[in-house]
Amino acid sequence: AQKVTQAQTEISVVEKEDVTLDCVYETRDTTYYLFWYKQPPSGELVFLIRRNSFDEQNEISGRYSWNFQKSTSSFNFTITASQVVDSAVYFCALSAYSGYSTLTFGKGTMLLVSP
Amino acid sequence: DAGITQSPRYKITETGRQVTLMCHQTWSHSYMFWYRQDLGHGLRLIYYSAAADITDKGEVPDGYVVSRSKTENFPLTLESATRSQTSVYFCASSDGDRGKAYEQYFGPGTRLTVT
Numbered sequence: 001a002q003k004v005t006q007a008q009t010e011i012s013v014v015e016k017e018d019v020t021l022d023c024v025y026e027t028r029d030t031t032y033y034l035f036w037y038k039q040p041p042s043g044e045l046v047f048l049i050r051r052n053s054f055d056e057q058n059e060i061s062g063r064y065s066w067n068f069q070k071s072t073s074s075f076n077f078t079i080t081a082s083q084v085v086d087s088a089v090y091f092c093a094l095s096a097y098s099g100y101s102t103l104t105f106g107k108g109t110m111l112l113v114s115p
Numbered sequence: 116d117a118g119i120t121q122s123p124r125y126k127i128t129e130t131g132r133q134v135t136l137m138c139h140q141t142w143s144h145s146y147m148f149w150y151r152q153d154l155g156h157g158l159r160l161i162y163y164s165a166a167a168d169i170t171d172k173g174e175v176p177d178g179y180v181v182s183r184s185k186t187e188n189f190p191l192t193l194e195s196a197t198r199s200q201t202s203v204y205f206c207a208s209s210d211g212d213r214g215k216a217y218e219q220y221f222g223p224g225t226r227l228t229v230t
Contacts, residue, residue, distance in 0.1 A: 035218060045158075045205060045221035091157065102148070102173065103219060107157035 002027045004094050006106035013082050014114050021077040021109045023092030029053075031097035034068065034075040039108070040088040051075065053097065082113045118142070121206050121222040129230055134193045136225050138206030146209040147189040148219060149173075149181065151202040158205065164189055165211070196229045203227070 003026040013019045025034065036048040049059065051068055059066045063080045079086050089110045093103040119140040128134050138147065149161040150173075160173030162181040170181050178200060180192045189208075193200055203226050207219040 033217075037221075043203070044223050045207075047218045047220060050218045102160055102163055105158040107155070 002029075002094050002096070002104040004092050004104055004106035006090075006092055006109045008109045009107075010110045010112065012112045012114065015084060016081050017113075018078060018080050019082050019111065019113075021079075021090050021092075021111065023075045023077065023106060025073050025075065025092070025094045027073075027094060027096070029096050033095045033097060035093040035095070035103065036066065036075075036077050037091040037093065037105075038088045039091065040085075045091070048077075079111075082111075084113050084115055087111060087113045119206060119208055119220055119222040121204075121225050123225060124223065125226050127228045127230060128196050130197060131195050134196050134227065136191045136193075136204055136206075136227070138189045138191070138222060140187055140189075140206075140208040140220075140222075142208060142210070142220075143186060144208035144220075145186070145211045146219075147183065148207040148209070149179070149189070149191045150205045150207065151175065151200075152205060152224075153202050161191065161204075193227075196227075198229050201227060201229045 005024045032053045034051045038046045056068050065078045067076045089108045091108045092106045095103050122137045145166050148163040150158045152158050159175045161179050162173055164170045164183045167183050167186050183189050203224050205224050206222040209219040210217055
């Protein structure tokens with residue numbers, strides 16, 4: 001069975017601080033996908049990134065970066081120089097690579113960025 | 116409008132009533148999904164569909180019925196609503212390739228209250 005754990009329920013930072021959101025997953029599959037979604041206070045779910053398990057290269061997109069480490073089954077998300085607009089709930093998710101697959105979500109981490 | 120829409124956005128109903136939540140997507144995505152979001156549980160999959168007339172149960176299907184006669188629509192019916200079904204319901208869709216579903220794009224959600 002697949003499982004995603006986001007141990008941090010809530011994180012509070014002050015604007016311009018860097019913050020890392022942790023994601024640890026469990027799967028028996030050798031290949032799989034990992035995802036991050038953002039849910040701002042308005043409620044919609046916004047797709048941020050998808051990574052294949054066979055591509056461990058870290059990715060950077062503006063102030064966002066993702067650190068994928070297969071050895072520790074982690075896919076952590078870092079926001080550099082956080083802004084108030086980053087305040088949201090962030091979800092990590094996992095799906096199998098082969099065959100029909102659904103997403104298994106973590107319970108989310110609420111990030112509050114104060115001015 | 117292009118994208119994925121849900122209706123109604125808010126609904127209050129009484130215990131025992133039948134309620135149908137609508138979901139419509141304009142991308143011609145093969146896959147569609149229904150989730151419920153509850154505090155402390157994150158997102159849980161109710162039902163999903165790989166194509167028209169193909170549906171399958173997710174993690175929490177009891178008390179719900181789905182159908183998919185057209186690719187673009189995926190209604191979710193609560194046959195006899197219970198208070199435990201008070202939740203925010205999200206519909207999502209995803210493109211796919213050879214049976215693999217990719218990142219899911221979510222609708223705005225329907226907030227359902229059962230009194």
